[in-house]
Every structure is written in C-alpha cells, then in structure tokens.
Amino acid sequence: MPKERVEFNKKTSLLNDKKIILGVTGSISAVESVRLIHELRRHGAEVFPVITESAKRIIHPYSLEYASGNRVVEELTGAIEHVRLVEDSDLFLIAPSTANTISKISLGIDDSTVTSVFSNALGKIPIVVVPAMHINMYTNPIIRKNIDVLKSFGVIFLDPLIDEEKAKIADYRSITAEVIRALNTQLKGKKIFIIGGSSYENIDDVRVISNNSTGETSIDIATMAYYMGADVDLLLGNVSVEVPPFLDYEKFTNIDSLVSKIDSIKKSDAVIVPAALSDFTTEKIDGKISTEGPFSIKLKPTPKFLKKLREKYKGVLVGFKAEYGVSKDELIERARRRMSEYSLDMVVANDLKDVRVGYTKVIVIRGRKETEIEGDKLEVAGRILKLLA
Known part of the structure; x- marks a missing residue:
C-alpha cells in the first residue's frame, strides 16, 4: 500500500x-x-x-x-x-x-x-x-x-x-x-553586504520624505546568500516584510547615515544595493510644522550613495534599476547608463509591471552579457547570487 x-x-x-x-x-x-x-x-x-x-x-x-x-x-x-x-x-x-x-x-x-x-x-x-x-x-x-x-x-x-x-x-x-x-556551500567564505528597504529624510520631527519599498528583494537576497553559505551583513531602512529569525541586521535612516558606514561596508567581497534611496532632502525643522496654514519646503539632491561607495570600495558592486512600463531595450539602456555612471560590476534591472506576489522577472547585466531570470522571488534571488559565486 x-x-x-x-x-x-x-x-x-x-x-x-x-x-x-x-x-x-x-x-x-x-x-x-x-x-x-x-x-x-x-x-x-x-x-x-x-x-x-x-x-x-x-x-x-x-x-x-x-x-x-x-x-x-x-x-x-x-x-x-x-x-x-x-x-x-x-x-x-x-x-x-x-x-x-x-x-x-x-x-x-x-x-x-x-x-x-x-x-x-x-x-x-x-x-x-x-x-x-x-x-x-x-x-x-x-x-x-x-x-x-x-x-x-x-x-x-x-x-x-x-x-x-x-x-x-x-x-x-x-x-x-x-x-x-x-x-549548500557555493558562497562559503564570501562576505556579502546587502542594503535594502527605503531611506528617509526628515522634514520635521514627525514627517519624512521617502520612497515606497517593502524591502522584500533585499531580504530575499540576504536569505538566499545565507542559505548558500555566505557571511551576510544586512543593513535595512524602512521595510514592511518580516525578516527571518536567522538573519541579523542593522538599521539605517537617511543617506548620510549610510555614507557614515562605508568604511565598514568596504571590507566585503560583494555589496548588493536594492535599496530605494531618497533622491532629495531638505533642511530639517525642529518640532512639528503647524497644519494651520500652507507651508513650503525647498528640496535639494541627496549625495549619490553608490558613487560615494565606489570611490572607496574596490570589490564587486551590484546595483538595481527599476522602471515601469518601458520596453525591454529601454530598460537595458537605462540599466547600462546606471552601470557606467557608478562603475558597477552588475545591474539587476526590472519593470515593476512584471512584479507580483511571489513572482518577479529581471534582466541581469554584467559586462556585455544580459541574463533574463523569472520565477519565484527566492529562486530568482538565488540565481542572481550564483552569478557572483
């Protein structure tokens, strides 16, 4: 039977x-x-x-x-x-x-x-x-x-x-x-640093400027890196998904707090940055701005973290490029511009319209090679990491 x-x-x-x-x-x-x-x-x-x-x-x-x-x-x-x-x-x-x-x-x-x-x-x-x-x-x-x-x-x-x-x-x-x-020892002995979630810049002591990000991609990559034997450092901004209990992590807030950690980040074999980092900041006002009338804020560009990191870090640096509703050729072109601008070793590009619960589709660009990967998010994270092994 x-x-x-x-x-x-x-x-x-x-x-x-x-x-x-x-x-x-x-x-x-x-x-x-x-x-x-x-x-x-x-x-x-x-x-x-x-x-x-x-x-x-x-x-x-x-x-x-x-x-x-x-x-x-x-x-x-x-x-x-x-x-x-x-x-x-x-x-x-x-x-x-x-x-x-x-x-x-x-x-x-x-x-x-x-x-x-x-x-x-x-x-x-x-x-x-x-x-x-x-x-x-x-x-x-x-x-x-x-x-x-x-x-x-x-x-x-x-x-x-x-x-x-x-x-x-x-x-x-x-x-x-x-x-x-x-x-699973594909990454045994490798030190992988992953930065995810969204940063935020304070307007006052209550309000912030930020980006929408669940942090799921970074946590999936960190999870798979751990499974594959790597020593994982995980640095998270705001996230809305659970971090597995076997992953230790630290928190960051704004771009300046990230920049201050570059000396510790640069000791890694590879740094992977799917984080949604703020493009703008403003002069923080102490206390809470009154809601009894209109007010205006002046935005100024934040330092480009990947550029500052590359100035001090000589290891493998992986960036991400997310777009929405663009053609495949346009997505690749924009990703290659990002790679050139920040001297990245690899860019993971995706169109957010191809992302849904439990599924994603990406194009990994490294050198002249372009690799399309789609499927379960954890499995996709693992295939991205295998390109670093």
Missing part, C-alpha cells in the same frame, strides 16, 4: 533530493518536531525520523511518521538502521538535543537510537545539533566543555533561544536554514 504524501507550499529547491536524518530526543521541545519536518520538506528534503525512548513519552512516533511520510526508527534491529540510514543520507540533525544526549555523544557513548546514528555519522556526513534544556544545564561548565569537544570534531551547533530561564529550541526556520547552509 503506497504511503500517503502530505502536500506543501514549496519554498525553495535547495534540499531537493537531500535525505535528512532527524534525531528526536527527550526534551519537551520534541513537540516542535512536526513543524520542523514540514519546513524541511518545503525546501525539498526527505526526512527520516529517529526517536529515543524518552522522546516517545513526549511525542508519539505516529506524528513523526505522518509528518515525514517515512517509518520512524524506534529501536535498532538486525536491519542495522543506524548504519543504513547514514549510508543513504546527506545530513544528521539532532533537534531537540538534551544535555544527556550531548554529553553521551561527546564521550562516544552509544546506547540509544540517536547516539548510535551519531557514532556512525561522525566524519561521514554533516551533523547539526540543536540544544534545548533548562538554562542551568546549558550553562553548566561540563555541558559547555562537551559542546566544545563536539565542535572540535566539526559538529555544527545552533544556539538556543534564551528565555524564561530556559534554553529553548531555536526557531524551526533557523534550524532549517542551518541545514540548508550546511549542504
């Missing part, structure tokens, strides 16, 4: 054809396993759960079987599941991992389904461990030493969320991102 498949809204194909062993141990955070399995599958992975006896008191194996579509390993038999799984899989993920499991695997103790898989996996496939326990256990110097021992053998640890005196399991999206990152 064929096993039932659960359908998901796919996010990326970065884990297509990848087989992930998920080790579930006896932390209360085991209740998050179903959500984690679903997220891994949304990126294309096939998940094979392995559960300990203590975890079975918290979550039933049937839940994991339904979520993954695969039989759950509850005990080791003559089929040597702990060996076969490692031979056939791409990564071993222990989430959640208790202090007990961490200590045992650091000492080579092999007395459960999960520890047995670990003993076979170490040195053969990547291993990601996600701790979840009381804060006193997580900060115990013996546990910390055991974590350091495992790290010395190349085991990847994802820090827990410290809250309410507990080291809670990391967000399921952060865990999935770490798995993707461990298996």
Whole structure:
C-alpha cells in the first residue's frame, strides 16, 4: 500500500533530493518536531525520523511518521538502521538535543537510537545539533566543555533561544536554514553586504520624505546568500516584510547615515544595493510644522550613495534599476547608463509591471552579457547570487 504524501507550499529547491536524518530526543521541545519536518520538506528534503525512548513519552512516533511520510526508527534491529540510514543520507540533525544526549555523544557513548546514528555519522556526513534544556544545564561548565569537544570534531551547533530561564529550541526556520547552509556551500567564505528597504529624510520631527519599498528583494537576497553559505551583513531602512529569525541586521535612516558606514561596508567581497534611496532632502525643522496654514519646503539632491561607495570600495558592486512600463531595450539602456555612471560590476534591472506576489522577472547585466531570470522571488534571488559565486 503506497504511503500517503502530505502536500506543501514549496519554498525553495535547495534540499531537493537531500535525505535528512532527524534525531528526536527527550526534551519537551520534541513537540516542535512536526513543524520542523514540514519546513524541511518545503525546501525539498526527505526526512527520516529517529526517536529515543524518552522522546516517545513526549511525542508519539505516529506524528513523526505522518509528518515525514517515512517509518520512524524506534529501536535498532538486525536491519542495522543506524548504519543504513547514514549510508543513504546527506545530513544528521539532532533537534531537540538534551544535555544527556550531548554529553553521551561527546564521550562516544552509544546506547540509544540517536547516539548510535551519531557514532556512525561522525566524519561521514554533516551533523547539526540543536540544544534545548533548562538554562542551568546549558550553562553548566561540563555541558559547555562537551559542546566544545563536539565542535572540535566539526559538529555544527545552533544556539538556543534564551528565555524564561530556559534554553529553548531555536526557531524551526533557523534550524532549517542551518541545514540548508550546511549542504549548500557555493558562497562559503564570501562576505556579502546587502542594503535594502527605503531611506528617509526628515522634514520635521514627525514627517519624512521617502520612497515606497517593502524591502522584500533585499531580504530575499540576504536569505538566499545565507542559505548558500555566505557571511551576510544586512543593513535595512524602512521595510514592511518580516525578516527571518536567522538573519541579523542593522538599521539605517537617511543617506548620510549610510555614507557614515562605508568604511565598514568596504571590507566585503560583494555589496548588493536594492535599496530605494531618497533622491532629495531638505533642511530639517525642529518640532512639528503647524497644519494651520500652507507651508513650503525647498528640496535639494541627496549625495549619490553608490558613487560615494565606489570611490572607496574596490570589490564587486551590484546595483538595481527599476522602471515601469518601458520596453525591454529601454530598460537595458537605462540599466547600462546606471552601470557606467557608478562603475558597477552588475545591474539587476526590472519593470515593476512584471512584479507580483511571489513572482518577479529581471534582466541581469554584467559586462556585455544580459541574463533574463523569472520565477519565484527566492529562486530568482538565488540565481542572481550564483552569478557572483
């Protein structure tokens, strides 16, 4: 009888054809396993759960079987599941991992389904461990030493969320991102700086001059850069979309605040700037301008950030050119003018009429080459980044 498949809204194909062993141990955070399995599958992975006896008191194996579509390993038999799984899989993920499991695997103790898989996996496939326990256990110097021992053998640890005196399991999206990152290394060792969202220039202490921008493009590019192994610095102005929990970021306000960061930006291998930056500013008035009568403001051009950045930055610089309702030839011509004006290495050009929810279409211009890319926004972001790899 064929096993039932659960359908998901796919996010990326970065884990297509990848087989992930998920080790579930006896932390209360085991209740998050179903959500984690679903997220891994949304990126294309096939998940094979392995559960300990203590975890079975918290979550039933049937839940994991339904979520993954695969039989759950509850005990080791003559089929040597702990060996076969490692031979056939791409990564071993222990989430959640208790202090007990961490200590045992650091000492080579092999007395459960999960520890047995670990003993076979170490040195053969990547291993990601996600701790979840009381804060006193997580900060115990013996546990910390055991974590350091495992790290010395190349085991990847994802820090827990410290809250309410507990080291809670990391967000399921952060865990999935770490798995993707461990298996996708196209940008490993690259430092990518991304600037997105909209800047704003103050008119008074209440009102601003700004541009419409959701910041979605910059966040998608930062997300895919992280997935692909890059060290990502993300600098955001105003945005209206959620930033994934695995991305750290700083905020900027106006053009002057961006210019002040050039010395830190210029240390990057590549700088990508999809930000909607203000073209005009004005002299700020203290307080709030009265609404009881007309008033006028005098606009003056802002410094051209890309030009100032290029004066000090000699690495790969990527700009964006958005238009609306122009022909393909006109779009390319305007993008090439932007490339020449600011000495850019690459320009990503698009007509905003081709953009809709979940879909975009761009033309990437680099040197004499023009590459048309369309589709899901995350996938398009990934294809843009591959041109930098």
